[in-house]
Amino acid sequence: TLAQRAADIVTTETGGYLIVGETETGTAQGLDAYLLHVDASGTVVWERHFGGTGTDRLHGVTVLTDGGFAVVGQSDSEGTHGGDDVYVVTFDARGKRTGVVWLGGAGNEAGCDIVTTADGNLIVIGDTETFGANPVDAYLVKLSADLETLASVTVGGMGHDQARAAAELADGSVVVVGATTSMGAGGSDAYAFKVDAALGNVLWEY
Numbered sequence: 001t002l003a004q005r006a007a008d009i010v011t012t013e014t015g016g017y018l019i020v021g022e023t024e025t026g027t028a029q030g031l032d033a034y035l036l037h038v039d040a041s042g043t044v045v046w047e048r049h050f051g052g053t054g055t056d057r058l059h060g061v062t063v064l065t066d067g068g069f070a071v072v073g074q075s076d077s078e079g080t081h082g083g084d085d086v087y088v089v090t091f092d093a094r095g096k097r098t099g100v101v102w103l104g105g106a107g108n109e110a111g112c113d114i115v116t117t118a119d120g121n122l123i124v125i126g127d128t129e130t131f132g133a134n135p136v137d138a139y140l141v142k143l144s145a146d147l148e149t150l151a152s153v154t155v156g157g158m159g160h161d162q163a164r165a166a167a168e169l170a171d172g173s174v175v176v177v178g179a180t181t182s183m184g185a186g187g188s189d190a191y192a193f194k195v196d197a198a199l200g201n202v203l204w205e206y
Contacts, residue, residue, distance in 0.1 A: 004034060007059045010057060010111075013067050013093070014042045019057035020071050023049050030055075031200045033058045033073055033087070037095060052077025056087060060113040064145065067093040069089050072111035072124050075102065086111035086126055086139075088147060101147040105130030109139060113165045115174070120145050123174055127162040138163035138178055138191075141201055151199040157182025159190060172197030 002024040009019045017041040019048045023034040032051040035058065040046055050056070054077035061071045068091055075087035085104030088111065091097055103109060107129030107193045115123045121144055128139035132154035142151040155161065159181035173196050180191035183206075193205035 008061050010061050010063055018061050020061045022057040023173045031055045048095055062114045062116045064116055070114055070122055072108040072114040082106040083108040083110050099147045103141055115166050115168055117168050125163040134158055136160040140199055153199040154194055155202055
């Protein structure tokens with residue numbers, strides 16, 4: 001029996017559910033990204049698994065303004081820059097893939113959550129070893145609906161700082177939660193911060 005793991009779920013416009021995670025392929029390819037669409041009664045409408053010769057995982061999903069959806073995770077398969085990269089894929093409402101992008105550098109990056117903004121863009125949340133000034137920083141990237149990078153920011157101190165989930169506020173700013181070893185009582189502590197809509201300034205963190 002092949003192992004599968006679910007990581008996130010959202011409600012679709014038709015009242016069903018989209019579930020994302022990872023699945024064993026049963027081949028040398030190892031883990032593939034996994035996407036499952038079920039209706040309101042739990043009956044499978046369709047499922048998809050996809051990826052390259054490496055390991056591909058999904059951690060988050062969001063419904064787009066046009067009724068499609070976007071997923072985010074991490075991948076060390078083809079198309080990556082080195083190590084694990086943030087992996088973003090978009091689909092139409094029927095599950096046909098419409099776009100894909102890998103975000104990263106020489107180090108490891110992971111995408112842990114994805115948010116559709118009020119203006120139809122996407123905010124990807126995760127962590128990076130490449131772009132921050134510290135061992136691991138929280139990493140936010142704003143993408144257009146066509147997956148073009150519009151802005152990015154890293155946030156953190158001298159330790160390991162990771163972003164795990166986010167929400168957009170009415171003014172377009174973004175609140176993020178995760179974990180940090182850079183501040184707090186010692187060891188790994190809960191971490192929260194707020195950035196402005198342009199991802200240009202950290203408004204507060206604790």
